[in-house]
Amino acid sequence: MRLKTFLSLNLILSFLILTSFLKAQDKYFQLSESEREWVEKTLKRMSLDEKIGQLIMVPFSGRFVNLKSDYFKELTTFVKDYHVGGFIMFGGEIYEATILINELQKISKIPLFIASDLERGAGNQLTSAVSFPFLMAVGATGSEEYAYFQGKITALEARAVGINWAFAPVVDVNSNPDNPIINIRAFGEDPELVARLGSAFIKGCQDGKLIATAKHFPGHGDTSLDSHTTLAFIPADRERLEKIELYPFKVAIKTGVKSIMTAHIALPNIDDNIPSTLSEKIIGGILRKELGFKGLVVTDAMTMGGITNNYWMGEAAVKAIVAGVDMVLLPPSPQSAISAIKEAVRREIITERRINESVRRILSAKAWLGIHKNRYSEIGAINKILADPSNISKAERIASDSITLLRNYDNVIPIDPRGKGKVLVLAIIDEDNPTLPLPFLNESKKLYDKSDTMIVHTDTDKEKLLSLLEKINEYDAVVSGIYVRTVASKDTIALPKDLADFVKLLSIQRKPLVVISFSNPYIIRQFPEIRNYLCAYGYSEILQRAGAKAIFGLEDIKGKLPVSIPGIFKIGDGIYSPKVNTSLKSVSPEEVGVSKDVIENVSKIIEESIKDKAFPGATIAVGRKNGLFLMKGFGKLSYEEDSGEVKIDTIYDLASLTKVIVTTTACMKLYEEGKLRLDSKVSSYIPEFGVKGKEKITVWHLLTHSSGLPAYKKYFLETKGKENIIKRICDEELEYEPGTKSVYSDLGFILLGVVVEKLTGENLEDYIKRILFDPLEMKDTMFNPPKNLLGRIAPTEDDPWRKRVVHGEVHDENAYAMGGVSGHAGLFSTVRDLAKFCQLLLNGGIYNGKRILKRSTIEYFTKKVDIPESTRALGWDTPSKEGSSAGRFVSSKAFGHTGFTGTSIWIDPEKDLFVVFLTNRVHPTRENQKIREVRQRVHDAIFSSIK
Numbered sequence: 001m002r003l004k005t006f007l008s009l010n011l012i013l014s015f016l017i018l019t020s021f022l023k024a025q026d027k028y029f030q031l032s033e034s035e036r037e038w039v040e041k042t043l044k045r046m047s048l049d050e051k052i053g054q055l056i057m058v059p060f061s062g063r064f065v066n067l068k069s070d071y072f073k074e075l076t077t078f079v080k081d082y083h084v085g086g087f088i089m090f091g092g093e094i095y096e097a098t099i100l101i102n103e104l105q106k107i108s109k110i111p112l113f114i115a116s117d118l119e120r121g122a123g124n125q126l127t128s129a130v131s132f133p134f135l136m137a138v139g140a141t142g143s144e145e146y147a148y149f150q151g152k153i154t155a156l157e158a159r160a161v162g163i164n165w166a167f168a169p170v171v172d173v174n175s176n177p178d179n180p181i182i183n184i185r186a187f188g189e190d191p192e193l194v195a196r197l198g199s200a201f202i203k204g205c206q207d208g209k210l211i212a213t214a215k216h217f218p219g220h221g222d223t224s225l226d227s228h229t230t231l232a233f234i235p236a237d238r239e240r241l242e243k244i245e246l247y248p249f250k251v252a253i254k255t256g257v258k259s260i261m262t263a264h265i266a267l268p269n270i271d272d273n274i275p276s277t278l279s280e281k282i283i284g285g286i287l288r289k290e291l292g293f294k295g296l297v298v299t300d301a302m303t304m305g306g307i308t309n310n311y312w313m314g315e316a317a318v319k320a321i322v323a324g325v326d327m328v329l330l331p332p333s334p335q336s337a338i339s340a341i342k343e344a345v346r347r348e349i350i351t352e353r354r355i356n357e358s359v360r361r362i363l364s365a366k367a368w369l370g371i372h373k374n375r376y377s378e379i380g381a382i383n384k385i386l387a388d389p390s391n392i393s394k395a396e397r398i399a400s401d402s403i404t405l406l407r408n409y410d411n412v413i414p415i416d417p418r419g420k421g422k423v424l425v426l427a428i429i430d431e432d433n434p435t436l437p438l439p440f441l442n443e444s445k446k447l448y449d450k451s452d453t454m455i456v457h458t459d460t461d462k463e464k465l466l467s468l469l470e471k472i473n474e475y476d477a478v479v480s481g482i483y484v485r486t487v488a489s490k491d492t493i494a495l496p497k498d499l500a501d502f503v504k505l506l507s508i509q510r511k512p513l514v515v516i517s518f519s520n521p522y523i524i525r526q527f528p529e530i531r532n533y534l535c536a537y538g539y540s541e542i543l544q545r546a547g548a549k550a551i552f553g554l555e556d557i558k559g560k561l562p563v564s565i566p567g568i569f570k571i572g573d574g575i576y577s578p579k580v581n582t583s584l585k586s587v588s589p590e591e592v593g594v595s596k597d598v599i600e601n602v603s604k605i606i607e608e609s610i611k612d613k614a615f616p617g618a619t620i621a622v623g624r625k626n627g628l629f630l631m632k633g634f635g636k637l638s639y640e641e642d643s644g645e646v647k648i649d650t651i652y653d654l655a656s657l658t659k660v661i662v663t664t665t666a667c668m669k670l671y672e673e674g675k676l677r678l679d680s681k682v683s684s685y686i687p688e689f690g691v692k693g694k695e696k697i698t699v700w701h702l703l704t705h706s707s708g709l710p711a712y713k714k715y716f717l718e719t720k721g722k723e724n725i726i727k728r729i730c731d732e733e734l735e736y737e738p739g740t741k742s743v744y745s746d747l748g749f750i751l752l753g754v755v756v757e758k759l760t761g762e763n764l765e766d767y768i769k770r771i772l773f774d775p776l777e778m779k780d781t782m783f784n785p786p787k788n789l790l791g792r793i794a795p796t797e798d799d800p801w802r803k804r805v806v807h808g809e810v811h812d813e814n815a816y817a818m819g820g821v822s823g824h825a826g827l828f829s830t831v832r833d834l835a836k837f838c839q840l841l842l843n844g845g846i847y848n849g850k851r852i853l854k855r856s857t858i859e860y861f862t863k864k865v866d867i868p869e870s871t872r873a874l875g876w877d878t879p880s881k882e883g884s885s886a887g888r889f890v891s892s893k894a895f896g897h898t899g900f901t902g903t904s905i906w907i908d909p910e911k912d913l914f915v916v917f918l919t920n921r922v923h924p925t926r927e928n929q930k931i932r933e934v935r936q937r938v939h940d941a942i943f944s945s946i947k
Contacts, residue, residue: 028294028364029258035367042110042363042372043356050110051352051359052341053083055321057115057298057329062092062126065100072103079108082338085327085362086113086165094126094161094386098377101162110363111371115165115211119185120540121150121395122157122386129157130391133546134538135170135197136521137402139187139562140574144200146398147187151204151212153391158210160385162377164369165211167261171198171248172221174563177522180493181226182216183486184520184538188562189221190571191244195251202257209369214252216263216300217287218276219245227264227306228488237269250291258365259296260287262325264306275306277320284324296361301330305489308332314340321350326358399546402537404521404559405575409531412477412512414553415448416580418843420855421476423451426468428503429483430495430519432459439541440481440518443548447846449854458496465502469509477512479551483539484519493520500526507531516547522565535561553580554849583848584839587627589945598622598945599630605937610635614930615902615919617646617794621831622942623839624913631831637794638805638923644791651780651793651828652918653811655899658827659749661781661837662768664861664875665853666756667703669771672857675759678703678874685755689730699755701738702748703874704865708734709747716801716817725818726754742870746814746824753823765821775850776840778833784809784820785828793828794920796901811901811922825900831916838907838914862895862907885932887939902931906939915942 031039043051058078065072078084087104089097101114116125123131132138132150147169154166173194174186187194198214205212218234218241225232236245249260262277271281277299287293299320302308307316317328317337321344331337344350366372405413415423425444427437434455441453452475456465472478480503484495495503504527506513514532517523521535534557536547549555560574589598606618617635621628633646654661670676678700683690689697694708701707709732715725729747736743753764760767765783773781785793785808795807802816810816812825820826840847841862844855861874871878876895879886885898886906896906902921907914917938921931 028256029368031364031367035372038372039360039363039367043359046359048342048345048352048355050083051355052338052345054085054110054359054362055327055341055355056082056084056331056334056337057086057088057113057327058084058334059090059330060087060100060104062089062097062100064093064096067103075104076107078334079104079112082334083109084112084334086115088167088330089114089116089125089163092126094128094382095379097126098161098379098382102376105162105375111366111375113165113362113366114163115167116158116163117168118154118158118163118166119168119170121154122161122163126157126161129386130388130395131540131542132395133399133402133540133543134184135187136174136184136562137399137537137543138197139193140402140404140535140537140559141398142193142197142560142562143398143401144196146401147197147200148204149394150398151201152208153204153395155205155208155210157386159208160377160382163210164371165213165259166205167213167215168205169198169201169212169214170216171195171214171252172216172219173244173248174221175244176222176224177525177563177566178224178493179221180224180491181228181486181488182220183493185486186221188571189564190562191247193562195248198248199251199255202252202255206256206258211258211296211365211369213259213261213298214249214257215261216265217249217260218263218267218282219249220263220265221245223265226489226491227300227304229305229491230309231273231275231306232265233273234265234267235269236267241267241270246286246291253291253293257295258368259298260293261298261300264300264304275310277307277325278311278316278323280323282323288324296326296365297324298327299325299329302328302337303330303332313337317341318344318349321354321358326361396542396546399542400549400555402543402559403546403550403555403557404535404561405533405550405557405577406524406535406561406569406573407531407533408575408577410512412532413514413534413551413557413577414580415477415479415514415551417447417552417554417582417846417851418580419448420450420844422474423448424472424475424478425451425453426478426480427453427455427483428480428495428499429455429457430499431485432457436483436485436539437481437518437544440544440548443545444479444552446851447548447552447554449845449856456499456502458499462498469505472506472509472511475511477514478506478509479514479516480506481544481547482515482517482519482523484523485539486520493522495523495526503527504529514551516551518544518547521561521563524565524568528568535559549849554582555579579849581626582843582846584623584626584628584835587629589629592624592627592629593947594624594629595945595947598942601941601945602630602938603632603634605934605941606634609930609934612930613639614928614934615921616643616923617650618917618919619646619648619650619652619831620918620938621648621835621916622914623835624911624946626839626843628835631835637920646794648832649780649792649830651785651789651830652903652920653794653796653901654827654829654903654918655812655825655901656746657897657899657903657905658825659823660875660897660905661829661834662764662827663749663752663756663823664703665772666764666768667699667752667875668853668857668861670756670759672854676755682751682755685758686726686730686751688727689751691730692732693734694730694732697738699752700874702752704742704867704870704872705744705748706739706742706867706870706872707745707748708736708738709745710735711743711745713747714813716813720817722818722822725750725814739867742867742872749824750814750818750822756823763821764823772837772852775852776833776836776847778829778836781827781829781833783826783828795923796920797922797926798924805924831918834905834916834918835914838905838916841907842909842912842914883936885935885939887936887943889940889943898935900926904935908943911943911946913943913946915939
């Protein structure tokens, strides 16, 4: 009777314990009734072997795999024979990984976990997915929004390819500057910051139905040893653990994190020298009981030296389960681990009930993911989800906002991207890996084309280092990127001594030196005398590009140091540095060194000219030193009594300004990209052109108006259509020997428009819109403006050929016959848009932080060429000695162009000034030539007003 009573009480107690466990489990994973039912039914049907298999995760590569290959057969064995709970992906391609994951899910009886280390997003493992910066960079922004976004987009992309578990975020508090393995992978040194940002990242992941993992419990931040190679120790007492290491984990648990990863570190003050992964006191005691964590507990990789140096695989797997771990990750021999656990159950070291607890958690997590209903990814949806440009853009914003300026003693940061001095951009790497710094070097070269790039690494001999020091004198400044990667089993975060000594030598040269760390922020301890220092918190491509943009003034620098650097910097240090203004801002004339009377004087000239009927109206924009001090409209659109007034948004037919704004700019872009050679024969692009002596005409001849082609032909009277007019040009006879003189020719630029289209495979208007108008936001610049803009467009001539006033359609008859789009005419625009274009050229090819052209390209194309009695440059014109439309006071460096309808632009790099002057002087007739004198007077009034 007593035995029956005892057994009954035991059964009741077991039932109550199980019921309590189930309720806690359901609450933590928030399962519905049907999901709980699936968990229990599945568990009930499973054999012991299947249960034990669920506790194991093994690796795989997400690269292409043939389903008949030995590798796929090996993966199949893990699924079918060992019943593993899931796989961990190491690297891969998007489509290949998705297809392989679907295949693995197909052959598995129970849906699989597919996990991966996604600390930096899906791009951390998958080529072309969004790549985020290291977590310490997020820490430098202090932004929960950014941390949440990084988690959310990681989830979006991971789930799209079939990954359902992220081994992220790291919530270790990196309080040890010599930590060789956590370091920049942590949010920072402040437990509050780590907890706040870690929690936001977790929410982002799990809102996207991706299991997040807080790691590495109980905290791997205060050690100078790497647990990949040896057992690391945290000598902290319990009080210190509560305040520092454990705090972010407590917040993560409160947030609802579904998974926690253990660390292979020992806490001597808690459980002797036993790795936390194998410690019942730490996992079962602190994590499970004291912190009340009900989710999945997983080990770090069991291949790491922190385990393998002291335990054989089977022993370690059993001890981990006994300690309270649910899943054993990457055992060196999965078969040995499974056998050892099964043997431990047989010997009652581990009870089957204990196995069931872990399997129930595993199945509950799979039910929470929804993979018990649908375990497959939709291949067709991948290219709609991954690598979304808006997500990439925000990831870049996170990286840019993280860059931290800690010293700027020489006041050289930012380096003006419009500058003309020479800069050496030097990468110093602690390994022989010449591809590592290319994102930084290439971005720097792109932003500042008067720069040279070099790489110094561990195998660079001392003679080369010394010769490099001598070469420094050729430059006006040196920018040095330091690279020391934080990787497993490296055991150091320091730059080798000879390279550190080289940095010290650089610092004492008589040239400003800027050092940016693309490794860890602590690297400055090796050369504390550095006067100009920035931190980028990692070597990923996104951070390297952000670092270059910060140094060369394209982005505000506003990051704050999330760690302390002993004896040098404290948490929160960081100097705000605004980006260089490469766009236009409204200023007074005096602010940019121009007489205050200039606006009145210029206005008077234009108003008098309107009264004199030189034109019915005009707009003008004048800028200097990135300041727009005059932009104004005058008069009316036409001479009609009810005509609207001219405003700064009035659109004018630019006529031949099309040649320089569209065609020449397109040629400049293609030239600097190496796609267009100026010595190329035109007939190589337009074969039918190579007849009647024209086979020797080159692109250079067309750009300099020295091809020998006629100046102008009235093709529109005899034919229409682009192809027909091109045929007529190809059939023309030469009027002089190419290169012997310069005769302004529309025909050459019509051909150049065709050459651009041949090289790009795009229509001329589409290409220039993509490379120029869209980046500069020139929204009112276009060919063939739509009818709804007619009220803003100034009419041109009362055309006897078309028998109407030309309004809203191109004035040039040949361009009209070609459909309104040609390399010589057809463009419409406003002074506001053209002011941006002119400032772009004055800036050396950069505007509003966007590099469109190289300074060297602009200088080459705007320099006067050597042709007898010619003022021509490549596409552009330069001032003549007498009678120039630019007036008498421009410098010899000036360049510009005019348009037949009464338009002009002149740009003077020496005086750092531009003038855009737009009129419709051909209204109502082209016979009106008064614009010649007006242009000279306007430009003289402006250029003579410079103080």
